[in-house]
Amino acid sequence: MSYWSGEVMLVVLIIVGLIGRSPIIATAASMLLVLKLTSLDRFFPAVERRGMELGLLFLTISVLVPFASEKVTWKDITPLFTTLLGILALTGGAVATYMNGKGLDLLKAEPHLIVGLVIGSIIGIVFFRGIPVGPLMAAGITAFLLKVYEWLTRSM
Known part of the structure; x- marks a missing residue:
């Protein structure tokens, strides 16, 4: 069975991706299955090591396209520093990157948690129509929840 x-x-x-209408999960699993069945699984370590970087690269490129196509101008950026919504967006970005760092620390200390993060992400995609943005944010939220749990159990 292990084979x-x-x-x-x-x-x-x-199947979960198809039933849950998540083409990203279905496509990713299909691509890995093709690599495995064609004996190209020797590339798994490279995909594992650099896949997230490539994914983040393409995600960042897609987010920056409005700058390159000049749909977003300097005039559009000014309100980021002068309106409540803009300041909240800046704060959200800073908090998210901080949490990603804490998530990376957690994954370095407890690498086995990645399985739970992936399964939790699949549950979020299938049942809550979520979008997978990466295990670092999921790990960051997990690290936050762990701190809340520790704080609650200490204060009881």
Whole structure:
């Protein structure tokens, strides 16, 4: 069974992605299954090591396209520093990157948690129509929840 366990898990993820109408999960699992079945799984370490960087690169490129196409100008950026919504957006970005750093620290200390983060992300995608933005934010939220739990159990 161990020979087939990876393939079976990927097929299950493809089915979950299709049922949950999550083409990203279905496509990612399909691509990994193709790599595995064509004996190209030797590239898994490179994909694991650099895949997130590539994903973040393309995500960042897609977010920056409005700057390149001049749909967003300097005039549009000024309110970021002068309106409540803009200041909240700046604060949200700073808090998110801080939490991502805490998530990275947590994953370095407890790497096995990635399994729970991935399964939780799949649950969020399938049942809550969520968008997977990466395990670092999920780990950052987990680190925050862990601190809240520790604080609550200490104060009881």
